[in-house]
Amino acid sequence: MSQSQSSRTPRGMRPGTRVADGRKMRTLFAEDPEWSLALVPSLTTLCLQHIIKHFEENPILDELKPKYKAYVLQRLPESLPLTVCANLISDESYWKRCCERRWRICDVSSYGNSWKRMFFERHLENIVELFIPDETDTKTVLCLVPLCRNYVKRLNITQLLPPIKEPASFDEDDRSDCASDLGSEGPSIDHFDFRILLDKLPNLEELSVVYGVKACGMNFEWNLFEFTFRDCESLAKALNSCKTLQVFRIHRSRVDDEKCCLLVSQLLDHPSLQELDFSHNHISDRGARAIGKLLNRSQLKRLVVCNNQIRASGAQALAHALARNATLMSLNLRLNHIGDEGGQALAQALIKNKTLVNLHLEGNNMSEPSAAALSQALAENGTLKSLNLSNNRLGVDGGKLLEEGMSHNSSLVECDVRVTDVGQDSLLCINEALSANQVQARKHNHNYGTNAEV
Known part of the structure; x- marks a missing residue:
């Protein structure tokens, strides 16, 4: 090898760099000046990706x-x-991302602080609310059940769509032949059939339903808000099959006495039902009598039948059941028409009842006779803590009667007598008695807490 060849600088080496044998070498540089070995992902990272x-x-x-x-x-x-991912991923941060990606408002505190529960409850609600009878395949619901059944505890159904009704069309010559067949035509169901769902949700505790359509706008028709008897039959059977249900609400669905009786008949002796809400419907005395029967054949703790058409006879039936009931803690009869006969019956029931804590009777056309009966009840009842009598015609004399009853009461801490025409003196005395009871209640709670800690 010639001298010139032996002293030649190897390719890629910067002049002036020496190697072990004393020769000068050059340093190699990458084409990208920002490249470094740290930018190369590890084999582990490549596998994870x-x-x-x-x-x-x-x-x-x-x-x-x-x-x-x-x-x-x-x-x-x-x-x-x-x-x-349904039964594989339990990581809450993943389900939080799923919820926030799909819905603008996400209050996880309403779902037991579980993002996964929120996702599946709202997802199932959306499917049911957009279900169109005879159009939507039931598989869209049934295929979801195995994926969500362990996470759904509550369903709040704010709308139920009716079937799509196509206009009838037939030839003039066929009119006589078709007329006899029209009665047999129609949808197989009127709204979503809860029988295919409720018995498959082993953790369902709460169901709220509205048979109506949201945001129908100028397309409003009464049939969009029709809770049919066929709907009622399927819903009643579904409720009976759901043994874990604790709360059932059906609002603004035009539930009348007949439908109320049918629903109640399937809830008798229900093993877990604790709250029943029939507010904003068309229930009258017959339906109230059925509910009264339910009171003593269930474990109900809260009953809401506000804004219905219950009159004196229905209130008397409820009072009769209340006098013997040992579980109900809250009764809401606001905005009915029970009058003084119903008010007096309920007051007499309070003398015997030992569990009721909250009673709402506002807007029920009650007057002085009801005030007199309630005064006697307050003097003898030691359980009731909250009484709402607002928007009744109690009058000045009725206020004095309530004042007398409150002077002998030690349990009531809330009493609403707004818009009842009671005198200012009576109002002042009632509020003073309530304040004294509140002080005693706070002392009792404090002592109870101290003793519990000890």
């Missing part, structure tokens, strides 16, 4: 170490099919 990319086809999660599992969960897309 591959898992994320192909998670839908091959979901690998539980086999990973905790730190790698956390890495994957933080980067999984929210668009994964529920069949893949």
Whole structure:
């Protein structure tokens, strides 16, 4: 080898750089001046990225170490099919991202602080609310059940869509032949059939239903808000099959006496029902009598039948049941028409009842005779804590009677007598008695808490 060849600087070496044998060498530089070895992802990271990319086809999660599992969960897309992620991913941060991506307002405190529960309850609610009878395939609901059944505790259904009614069309010549067949035509169901769902949700505790359509605007028709007898039959059977149900509400659905009786008949002796809400419907005395029967064949703690058409006879039936009841703690009869006969009956029931804590009787056309009966009840009842009598015609004399009853009462801490025409002197005395009871209640609660700690 010639001298010139032996002293030649190797390719890629900066002049002036020496190697072990004393020769000068040059340093290699990358074409990208910002490149460094630190930018090269590790083999572990490449594997995790591959898992994320192909998670839908091959979901690998539980086999990973905790730190790698956390890495994957933080980067999984929210668009994964529920069949893949529903029963595999329990990480709350993932379900939080799913909820916030889908809904603008997300109050997780209303769902036991569980983002996964929020997602599946709201998702199932949306499916039911957009279900169109004879149009939507029931598989859209049934396929979801195995994925959400363990997480759904409450359903708040704010609308139920009716079937799509197509206009009848037939030829003039066929009119006579078709006329006989029109009676047999029609949808197979009128609204969503809860029988296909409720018995498949083992943790369902609360169901609220409205048979109506939201935001119908200029397309308003009464049939959009029709809770049919066929609907009632299917709903009643569904309620009977749901043994875990604790709260049932049906609002603004034009529930009349016949439908109320049918629903109640399937709730008799229900093992877990604690709250029943029939507010804003068309229930009258017959329906109230059925509810009275339910009071002593259930474990109800709260009953709401406000804004219905219950009159004296219905109130008397409820009072008869209340006198023997040992579980009910709250009764709301606001905005009915029970009058003095109903008011007096309920007051007499309070003398015997030992469990009721809250009673709402506002807006019921009651007057002085009701005030007299309630005065006697307050003097003897030691359980009631809240009484609302607002928007009744008690008058000055009625106020004096209530004042007398309150002077012998030690349990009532709230009494609303607004818009009742009671005198100012009576109002002042009633408020003073309430204040004294409130002080005693606070002392009792404090002592009870201290003793409990000891």
